[in-house]
Amino acid sequence: MTTVGSQQISQREQxxxxxxxxxxxxxxxxxxxxxxxxxxxxxxxxxxxxxxxYTKRFLxxxxxxxxxxxxxxxxxxxxxxxLEQFLVSGRSEVPCRPLFLLDAxxxxxxxxxxxFCYHPDLLTPLGRFIDGLVGRASISRDALIALYxxxxxxxxxxxxxxxxxxxxxxxxIYKNFRRWRESxxxxxxxxxxxxxxxxxxxxxxxxxHRQRFNSEAERIIRFAQAHYRKSEPDHYPCLSxxxxxxxxxxxxxxxxxxxxxxxxxxxxxTAWDLGFGGSGAVEKPRVVLHMKx
Amino acid sequence: MEQEQDxxxxxxxxxxxxxxxxxxxxxxxxxxxxxxxxxRRVGLLDVAGTEAALQVQTEARIENVHLRSEDGxxxxxxxxxxxxxxxSRISLLRDAVELRVQNYAQGGSVSAVFIPAQSLWxxxxxxxxxxxxxxxxxxxxxxxxxxxxxxxxxVLLAIVLVGLAADxxxxxATPEKKPLPVAVTQAEAPWAAPLAEVAKxxxxxxELSRMQAKAVDTIQTxxxxxxxxxxxxxxxxxTQETVASSVLMVKQEMEQRRKVAGREVDRLTRVIMSKAQTxxxxxxxxxxxxxxxxxxxxxxxxxxxxxxxxxxxxxKSAGVDVSKATVSxxxxxxxxxxxxxxxxxQVAEARPTPAQSPFLFWVTFSDGTSQESIDQWVRDxxxxxxxxxxxxxxxxxxxxxxxxxxxxxxxxxxxxxxxVRISR
Numbered sequence: 001m002t003t004v005g006s007q008q009i010s011q012r013e014q015x016x017x018x019x020x021x022x023x024x025x026x027x028x029x030x031x032x033x034x035x036x037x038x039x040x041x042x043x044x045x046x047x048x049x050x051x052x053x054y055t056k057r058f059l060x061x062x063x064x065x066x067x068x069x070x071x072x073x074x075x076x077x078x079x080x081x082x083l084e085q086f087l088v089s090g091r092s093e094v095p096c097r098p099l100f101l102l103d104a105x106x107x108x109x110x111x112x113x114x115x116f117c118y119h120p121d122l123l124t125p126l127g128r129f130i131d132g133l134v135g136r137a138s139i140s141r142d143a144l145i146a147l148y149x150x151x152x153x154x155x156x157x158x159x160x161x162x163x164x165x166x167x168x169x170x171x172x173i174y175k176n177f178r179r180w181r182e183s184x185x186x187x188x189x190x191x192x193x194x195x196x197x198x199x200x201x202x203x204x205x206x207x208x209h210r211q212r213f214n215s216e217a218e219r220i221i222r223f224a225q226a227h228y229r230k231s232e233p234d235h236y237p238c239l240s241x242x243x244x245x246x247x248x249x250x251x252x253x254x255x256x257x258x259x260x261x262x263x264x265x266x267x268x269x270t271a272w273d274l275g276f277g278g279s280g281a282v283e284k285p286r287v288v289l290h291m292k293x
Numbered sequence: 294m295e296q297e298q299d300x301x302x303x304x305x306x307x308x309x310x311x312x313x314x315x316x317x318x319x320x321x322x323x324x325x326x327x328x329x330x331x332x333r334r335v336g337l338l339d340v341a342g343t344e345a346a347l348q349v350q351t352e353a354r355i356e357n358v359h360l361r362s363e364d365g366x367x368x369x370x371x372x373x374x375x376x377x378x379x380x381s382r383i384s385l386l387r388d389a390v391e392l393r394v395q396n397y398a399q400g401g402s403v404s405a406v407f408i409p410a411q412s413l414w415x416x417x418x419x420x421x422x423x424x425x426x427x428x429x430x431x432x433x434x435x436x437x438x439x440x441x442x443x444x445x446x447x448v449l450l451a452i453v454l455v456g457l458a459a460d461x462x463x464x465x466a467t468p469e470k471k472p473l474p475v476a477v478t479q480a481e482a483p484w485a486a487p488l489a490e491v492a493k494x495x496x497x498x499x500e501l502s503r504m505q506a507k508a509v510d511t512i513q514t515x516x517x518x519x520x521x522x523x524x525x526x527x528x529x530x531x532t533q534e535t536v537a538s539s540v541l542m543v544k545q546e547m548e549q550r551r552k553v554a555g556r557e558v559d560r561l562t563r564v565i566m567s568k569a570q571t572x573x574x575x576x577x578x579x580x581x582x583x584x585x586x587x588x589x590x591x592x593x594x595x596x597x598x599x600x601x602x603x604x605x606x607x608x609k610s611a612g613v614d615v616s617k618a619t620v621s622x623x624x625x626x627x628x629x630x631x632x633x634x635x636x637x638x639q640v641a642e643a644r645p646t647p648a649q650s651p652f653l654f655w656v657t658f659s660d661g662t663s664q665e666s667i668d669q670w671v672r673d674x675x676x677x678x679x680x681x682x683x684x685x686x687x688x689x690x691x692x693x694x695x696x697x698x699x700x701x702x703x704x705x706x707x708x709x710x711x712x713v714r715i716s717r
Contacts, residue, residue: 041312044308044311044312045304045308048304048307048308048311069296069299069300072300073300073303076300076303076304076307077307079307080307080308080310080311083311084311084314084367085357085359085367085370087311087314088359088367088368088369088370089357089359089370089371089372090372091381092370092371092372092379092381093372108356136365138334139327139329139334139361139365140361140363140364140365141325141327141363141364141365142363142364142365143364143365175324176363179319179320179363179364180364182319183319183364184319184364184365187310187317187364190306190310191307191310193299193303193306195299230333231332231333231334232333232334255337259334
């Protein structure tokens with residue numbers, strides 16, 4: 001019964017894909033980057049639906065799909081991500097057929113071992129919030145620095161102190177915080193499809209069951225961090241206590257400290273222990289989720 | 294229904310966000326640009342209004358390169374080719390980034406160069422520099438007179454201006470000059486006006502001379518720059534010539550070596566060929582001599598067979614004679630008859646025996662072999678022991694019927710025999 005149902009769904013999906021593929025211009029060859037921009041910009045909804053359909057099919061075929069709003073938003077989000085990449089990369093592929101180029105790009109993404117960070121827990125409002133923050137941190141330095149605030153409640157001064165940053169880097173941290181407060185946070189919430197009601201609901205939950213909420217948040221944060229740390233280059237692995245000590249003592253690896261410690265709770269605790277273990281100047285990093293920037 | 298509206302609104306929001314593209318970024322011009330290779334952050338272009346560059350080498354094949362602002366907005370990107378290189382100029386709001394991506398058989402490389410937008414002053418400066426570059430293509434000797442002419446014109450202009458001013462001043466000081474038909478109070482105004490004008494002119498002259506000095510300085514600097522440039526070009530061309538001559542020399546040397554190597558190879562080939570020919574000739578001569586020896590042996594064998602036939606015939610005739618003699622002498626005792634009758638065949642059969650001398654060989658025995666075993670073995674061989682010299686026991690037997698090699702192999706295979714030889 002289930003099999004028949006999924007076959008029907010697949011057929012519907014296929015029909016939808018065929019319908020979205022109908023505009024002739026997208027199937028035709030475009031010869032210049034300008035022509036590519038023009039043709040593609042006129043067909044964004046069609047292309048988004050196509051990329052979304054492929055992602056949905058991928059989830060179905062890998063047994064990860066469920067008919068609910070969270071999954072629909074998840075595939076829309078990734079469809080938009082692929083479409084954005086297609087818009088900037090496709091220009092360099094001309095002459096090409098845009099429709100099939102998009103298909104190739106999505107297929108290439110889906111052929112990877114882990115095309116995106118998927119877990120049922122990440123589809124709850126709390127999971128989407130954390131996934132949005134940590135995922136954004138892998139591409140935005142503002143979001144990366146803001147992780148210190150959202151996860152541990154630190155301000156720019158504490159971030160600078162714990163990471164042992166110097167003058168110019170400190171200024172950037174303040175700038176990152178400011179920009180995140182002004183636009184970054186709201187954009188991330190919008191991109192994740194989180195509504196004000198959902199955020200308020202999360203806030204209420206945290207107030208009612210603080211400890212349980214934060215421990216659940218820590219579990220999801222650790223999962224998301226482990227996935228998105230892979231977006232760092234291969235030379236960003238976890239270091240031993242001795243290596244961290246050496247790095248802080250000699251003052252090198254500023255970028256390393258900023259990127260890795262934001263995405264690794266264990267290493268952050270080690271680094272804190274080395275610098276502030278007994279002083280009490282900065283509290284030991286513990287996950288206390290902050291919703292607002 | 295509400296959920297569908299929620300999803301539709303989300304979809305619209307995403308489409309709008311894709312449409313907005315790079316405009317979504319709130320980063321300033323001085324903020325760094327992040328470079329992602331295969332969606333992994335590999336470095337920063339720390340722009341700050343100046344040219345910045347980033348070079349990245351990867352062990353894995355490069356699929357794409359993305360540029361993102363610090364707030365994560367995708368600014369541009371490039372798909373890498375399967376093999377070879379691809380370049381692209383990503384235009385940002387004002388500035389641009391030159392991307393170059395290359396894939397090799399193993400791994401790839403990315404080069405990102407930030408090119409800041411030029412200000413008006415920069416553009417003017419570059420245009421002037423361009424002109425200077427164009428003029429620098431001409432010989433310096435042609436440029437210098439032009440500069441001199443310009444300086445001379447400026448000096449002449451200044452002198453004319455000074456002359457004019459002096460003329461005005463002397464005109465005012467002359468008493469014979471007819472007074473102007475105006476009131477004194479009104480006449481003082483034209484006096485005041487030229488004085489102010491003169492002061493202004495003087496100021497302009499000073500400015501002009503200062504500018505002229507500056508221009509001369511600039512010209513001198515440019516001349517020095519051009520001279521330096523020429524020196525550099527001359528040096529470069531001489532270096533280029535040296536490199537070209539070196540390349541030529543290397544080519545010639547390679548050619549020479551190739552020729553020498555060719556000659557050497559020819560010589561070696563000839564030597565090897567002549568050696569092979571000599572060997573072939575020797576082999577042919579040996580084959581020829583062997584064939585001759587074979588013929589000779591065949592002839593000797595034929596002669597021996599003939600002799601053997603003769604001997605057989607003689608033996609037969611001798612037997613007939615003996616039987617005739619026996620028939621004529623019947624009174625002789627049987628014993629004597631038998632003895633005489635048996636004699637000729639015995640002689641005929643035993644004739645080769647005296648030619649067969651005993652066969653002598655020497656053996657050593659395995660350690661621990663008893664004397665009884667040795668004696669038994671000698672008996673089995675139907676032979677008898679000879680002298681024992683330095684561990685080699687001489688053994689004398691009847692000549693073996695089988696070929697020598699097989700005989701020796703048989704001896705060697707005997708358990709107690711350690712080694713065997715047939716000569717001292």
